[in-house]
């Protein structure tokens with residue numbers, strides 16, 4: 838009898854944990870949707886600054902800065918691909 842109670846408790850804990858993970862997955866809008874990416878999303882995008890293709894660097898930024906940011910983002914993307 839004791840064993841059954843223990844199994845029941847263990848199952849309950851597992852179900853609770855699983856539902857928490859599901860809820861986080863369903864409502865985790867703040868996290869990048871890219872696999873294994875834990876960065877926060879940018880506005881109006883389901884992805885972070887690195888993975889959101891919609892992201893645009895503000896036009897008032899110096900074009901050189903703009904270029905270097907894009908280059909860094911590209912490098913980051915390449916590194917992420919390599920690590921997979």
Ligand SMILES: [Zn+2]
Pocket residue numbers: 869870871874875876884885886887888889
């Ligand atoms: Zn990301």
